[in-house]
Amino acid sequence: xxxxxxxxxxxxxxxxxxxxxxxxxxxxxxxxxxxxxxxxxxxxxxxxxxxxxxxxxxxxxxxxxxxxxxxxxxxxxxxxxxxxxxxxxxxxxxxxxxxxxxxxxxxxxxxxxxxxxxxxxxxxxxxxxxxxx
Numbered sequence: 746x747x748x749x750x751x752x753x754x755x756x757x758x759x760x761x762x763x764x765x766x767x768x769x770x771x772x773x774x775x776x777x778x779x780x781x782x783x784x785x786x787x788x789x790x791x792x793x794x795x796x797x798x799x800x801x802x803x804x805x806x807x808x809x810x811x812x813x814x815x816x817x818x819x820x821x822x823x824x825x826x827x828x829x830x831x832x833x834x835x836x837x838x839x840x841x842x843x844x845x846x847x848x849x850x851x852x853x854x855x856x857x858x859x860x861x862x863x864x865x866x867x868x869x870x871x872x873x874x875x876x877x878x
Contacts, residue, residue, distance in 0.1 A: 759784050759828040759859075760795035762816055764836045768801035776832040783861040784830060795819060795826055804839035807847065813837075820854050833862035 761784075763776035777796060784791050797819075799812035807813060820826060829851055831837060837858075838844040851858050 757787070757789040757827045758792055758825060759789050759830045760792060760797070760816065760820065760826050760856075761830050762813065762836060763796075763798040763832065764802055764804065764810070764812070765800055766803040773798045773800055776836065779832050779861055780830045789828065789830075791830075792826060804835055804837075806840060807838055807843045817850065820851070820856065826856060829856050829858045831858070831860050834858075834860045 759780075761777055761780045763773045763780070765772040765776070777798070781791055795816070797812040797816040799810045802810050816829075820829070834844065837847050848858055
């Protein structure tokens with residue numbers, strides 16, 4: 746789904762995912778706040794039960810990321826979300842193969858994956874590939 750072409754009368758419902766390699770997790774709250782502010786500016790509704798994060802996890806692999814696993818499980822079990830919002834695409838993965846696999850899985854759930862920093866929807870074929878990891 747291209748989020749720019751989403752013309753439903755109800756607000757767009759979004760989940761948030763944040764990740765940082767720092768073990769203290771301070772950046773996590775900043776990323777979540779950044780995503781919340783961006784969602785509010787667009788008139789989107791953040792679903793508080795669909796905010797997930799991983800602290801102390803680098804982006805080179807999607808293995809051993811309990812927050813990401815919980816997110817995927819929650820999104821697979823519900824149809825109440827339209828968008829996964831991340832501060833930037835690197836929060837999902839720095840590995841191109843893993844990133845593409847995640848985007849494919851999330852699109853299979855019917856979600857758009859949007860980056861606040863990159864201001865792009867990963868499911869939009871018009872977005873240049875060099876924005877992605």
